[in-house]
Amino acid sequence: MLPLTVNAAVVANPLCPAETALYDPGNGQDISVPSGYVVSVFASGLNFPTGIAFRATNGVNFEVYVLESGHGLPAGNNCNDEAVFQQRFPGQANPFTPDIRVFSRNGRLLRTLGKPTDATTATGGNNVLQPHGPAVDIAFENGLQGGRLFGSDSNQATHAHNGQNNSSRIVIIDPQSGAVTPFISNLPTGDHPTEEFAFNGGWIYWSQGSTTNSGVVGLDNGGGQNQPDIPCQDIVLSQNVFDSGNGVKSSGYSPFGVAQPGATVKAFTGATYKGVCDGAILRARLDASDPSSTIQPYSWGYRNGFALRFAPQNHVLKGALVVGENGPDERGARPSNGAPDAMHIARQNDDGTPDYHGWPDRYGFLASAQHVFDPVGGPSDDLCVFDAANPPSHCTPASLAKILSEDVPIRNVLDHPPQPITAPLFVEAADSSFTGIDFVPDSFVSGSVHSGALLYILEGDLGFSAANSGSDEVGHEVKVVNFLDSEDGLVSLNVSRFAKNNTADQAFITGAHGLNRPTDLRFGPDGCAWVVDWGAVRDPGQSGPDTKVKNAADGPLPQIPGTGTVFRICRSGQ
Structure with missing residues (x-):
């Protein structure tokens, strides 16, 4: 057990006060970085921030826009419920609804944008962000020079029957008044909503995460209510169906309880617009009067290609779009254990079709049927009958035996890939979660950070599986990729740790002055790497007892505002 920090405040979830965290970011002094770099805190006490953007004002001054995401994770006992908070604490600022806080470059709060006024409705009020969350990203179309401020929001966390389906939007937010105007609405929403942005050549690109964990709608998807995944190309399903218990079996890319082995599912089945699919990188024209009519799939076959960034044109990657993909968890109707996260290069094929990266039947470089990904049984598996007295799975012996019989090895969703599979650049540890990518400016280069390097952040696991390593778990950190040229013209990648807590785990466990769940990274106009940290969440505890929910009924993931x-x-010296 690590020693506690004496001065850290005990912060509680206001709706489930047993769920607490120790919080004292200090100056970030418990974050270890290489010699020649220094950490500081720009803003603290935020509610689940996930995105950051910058806009020049005058001279060397700039504004900092920080997106607070709102309700983004499932929990029992209404722990994260924005409507319940409004009812219990009328008149108080609601930490479970999204907004954008605008700061001066010196950290003074200037204004708050887009905050819903009524968390009990689907719209949240007039011209505001959707109240049920999460909102995920914000970005100016012209970077530091401003232009329109885009945001992604959804009602993914709503309790309304089918209310989250197709609730994701891309919106434009007035940077002064905060008025929110839809740009594209009715995008797929389930396990993942519309997420991060990138801009290039008159197009807006975005990550459209899969609506399921593993290609199959299970009980982990709103009890089976959520919409199935939408393919970007015609696919043929395998003969396999997947068991959720009580006689309910489902095929992939099909509604819950619909078994259609061997069926052909046409591209864009279930989409509100042609060109919309999920587990994909999509794009639309910025200058179109009806941008929804210009949507194209650019790349697909990702579970959740969350993090996006275009490489510079003069980089060895020659302006390519880099995608950080987060792999599947041990949960649902097709659980897996130990599936890696992966970094990809996304490219549209010469004929205008999207390239394909292998999900749901390829995890990283390997087929999902490889035994290294076999589920081991856990409380979030559909076939698990909870039994607190039977660790580590916490499933009854009979239900655990059924999981190990029916779900091992992992069976394919598709009969065959729709096209040859594009392999990733490299893979990361299971459950480490890519959430932000950016290329370093020359002013940041020093020592272990070379010219053209890429920094990325790993949010870390959510406690659905055992830890991905021993005492030094991968995640909750910043890493650096150096692209090394050789004399024969080949390029090799050197990946190393750049920033991590000296406690080797999340800060809230001990009250360390450091990282919990980093969710975005952008280089600012000052040449510094700005790391957005979402904060503390308690989890199922499969990866360690220190982060486990205090009250099992509050699980799986109560947020700590x-x-x-x-x-x-x-x-x-910067």
Whole structure:
């Protein structure tokens, strides 16, 4: 057990006060970084921030826009429920609804944008972000020079029957008044909503995460209510169907309880517009009067290609779109254990079709049927009957035996891939979760960070499986990729740790002055790496007891408001 920090505040979930965290970001002094770099705190006490953007004002001054995401994770006892908070604490600022906080470059709060006024409705009020969350990203179309401020929001967390389906939007937010105007609405929403943005050549690109964990709608998808995944190309399903218990069996890319082995599912089945699919990178024209009519799938075959960034044109990657994909969890009707996260290069094929990266039947470089990904049984598996007295699975012996019989090995969703599979650049540890990518400016280069390097952040696991390593778990950190040229013209990748807590785990466990769940990374106009940290969440505890929910009925993932932080990592002297 690590020693506790004496001065850390005990912060509780206001709806489930047993769920607490120790919080004191200090100056980020417990984050270890290489010599020549220094960490500081720009803003603290935030509510689940996930995105950051910058806009120049005058001279060297700029504004900092921080997106607070709202309700983004499932929990029992209404722990994260924005409507219940409004009813219990009328008149108080609601930490479970999204908004954008605008700061001066010195950290002074200037205004708050897009905050819903009524968390009990589907719209949240007039010209505001959707109240049930999460909102995921914000970005100016012209970067520091501004232009329109885009955001992604959804009602993914709503309790309304089928209310989350197709609730994701891309919106435009007025940077002064905060008025929110839809740009594209009715995008797929389930396990993942519409997420991060990138801009290039007159197009807006975005990550459209899969609506399921593994290609199959299970009980982990709103009890089976959520919409199935939407393919970007025609696919043929395998003969396999997947068991959710009580006689309910489903095929992939099909509604819950619909078994259609061997069926052909046409591209865009279930989509509200032609060109819309999920587990994909989509794009639309920025200059179109009806942008929804210009949507194209650019790349697909990802579970959740969350993090996006275009490489510079003069980079060895020659302007390619880099995608950080987060792999599947041990849960649902097709659980897996130990599936890696992966970094990809996304490219549209010469004929205008999207390239394909292998999900749901390929995890990283390997087929999902490889025994290394076999589920081991856990409380979030559809076939698990909970039994607290039977660790580590916490499933009754009979239900565990059924999981190990029916779900091992993992069976294919598709009969065959729709086209040859594009392999990733490299893979990361299971459950480490890519959430932000950016290429370093020359002013940031020093020592272990070379010219053209890429920084990425790993949010870390959510406690559905055992830890991905021993005492030094991969995740909750920043890493650096250096692209090394050789004399024969080949390029190799050197991946190393750049920033991580000296406690080797999340800060809230001990009250360390450091990272919990980093969710975005962008280089600011000051040349520093700005790291957005979502804050503390308690989890099922399969990866360790220190983060486990205090009350099992509050699980799986009660959020702790007021524990979000924005850190800056700068060259010494900047």
